[in-house]
Amino acid sequence: MSEYEQLTVEKKSPAYWVVTFGNPPINLIDYGTVLDLRKLIDTLNRDPEVRVVVFRSADPEYFLAHWDILKDPSPLAALPPEPDDMSAWAGTLSRLGKVRALTISALRGRARGAGSEFALATDVRFASRENTVLGQFEVGVGAVPGGAPMAQLARLVGRGRALEVLIGADDIDGDLAERYGYVNRSVPDAELDAFVDAFARRVAGFPKAGILETKALVHQAVLPPDTEFTAASKAFEVSFGRPETQERGALLVERGLQQRGEVELRLGQAVAELTPASEGEADSTAVASPS
Template sequence: MISLEREGAVGQISLHRPPANAYNQQFALELDEAVEGVRADDGVQAVVLTSTLPRFFSAGADVKFFQASTLPQKEKFILHMHEVLRKIELTPKVFIAAINGHCLGGGMEIALACDLRFAAAGAYGLGQPEISLGILPGNGGTQRLPRLVGKGRALDLMITGRTVPPDEALSIGLVDRIFPAEELLAKTREYADALTKRATLAVGLIKLATTRGLELPLDGGLAYEREALFRVFASEDAAEGVNAFLAKRAPVFKGR
């Protein structure tokens, strides 16, 4: 259901559970394994998360699984997905969701846990339609969506179940870039590859300082930023960056 590949310093996690990447316990286990794989691989410095299916990024959690499972099984499943998506957020490597089709419910929540969302142009929807099932977004949607697009817009999407096309998603900040469908994966990988040429220690700490800072009062966020900056000051990359700047040459960063 989930594959992990690496090309250079870019890891690619691909979702593959036809027909719509609706996910169940096994899907969650394999996604967890893939995320742990890129976390543990020092050679991977950026990650693309995408789908192999032509019309769906992910339709979210498998409704048939919810119908057949007990309440304790549902609770265990949701807790596990919370943990997996939190790992994505707290890994000091940039995760980019390459959204190539319908991105709904729990699928949207996977994308929300990523740092950036690049979308294919096309006629498909993104959103949190759980209300149509009489439930609410339970894999982080009620928390991450308002942090991304604001409370009012997030509430509108969640309480109406309305989905938005890619161009509207871009206009409200739900996705960050749109590319022609046939170019989406290549452009996303190109962006990710460019990140791996930068000072990746600093890139990772920028991600963590931003993520953690949004969860803290301002003073706490500033304290986290200082700690990250002091760590970077002591790095080989910082010395290389300063020396290269003064010598008027291109820096060669090593991620340490």
């Protein structure tokens, strides 16, 4: 029996691992995802041989959709407190960025909100040109993104483009993501798996010490400090609790959020079409913070 609930780990070789997300119906991120990722990160950091880890999805339409806003968040609160008072999710992302191997997101399908934050926390991102959708939709419902994509995107794409992505809250396709620097490359969908595999095997053949020392020096220059994750965590908690955010989130749920369908497929469009609750369209559905 696997030690993971939502992850499948395939060791292509002692130096090269492939991790596949599988949390039907649309690969939402929840408490189980956090626990699995923490176990995996601990295992990777203890392993003397692993050099490169590829993350991919079992669902071609959803890499990691976003946080599950309907799940009970209380199990997260029961976890040991994070350094610098980060949320459990932000702490997981901070750990991921420091893993003792090169981490690669092989993006196919949608990765928005916390799914985008996961991809940004990995070292390298390769995307399907035809079948990748990235985005941070939180501002569209009145919230601040909680996994510090402000810090990550600003370093990757610059101030103006980071603000466009974050405050525009729209969907970003594979080609635009490559032009902006959101991902390293967008590759034709039919070629993505072979391309990522070839790159990973190449890295896996190099001495581990050189990989880790080089990664550490790059991160010394550009990796966000934990204080930036803490600031994002706290801003998210405050913004997520605002009545207008709760109302907009409930309206999205009513229209089909977290279900396979048009809202999830075109979430950037869906948040732009929200009608304020004051006009009578929101219901009383409660949405849950991942703090």
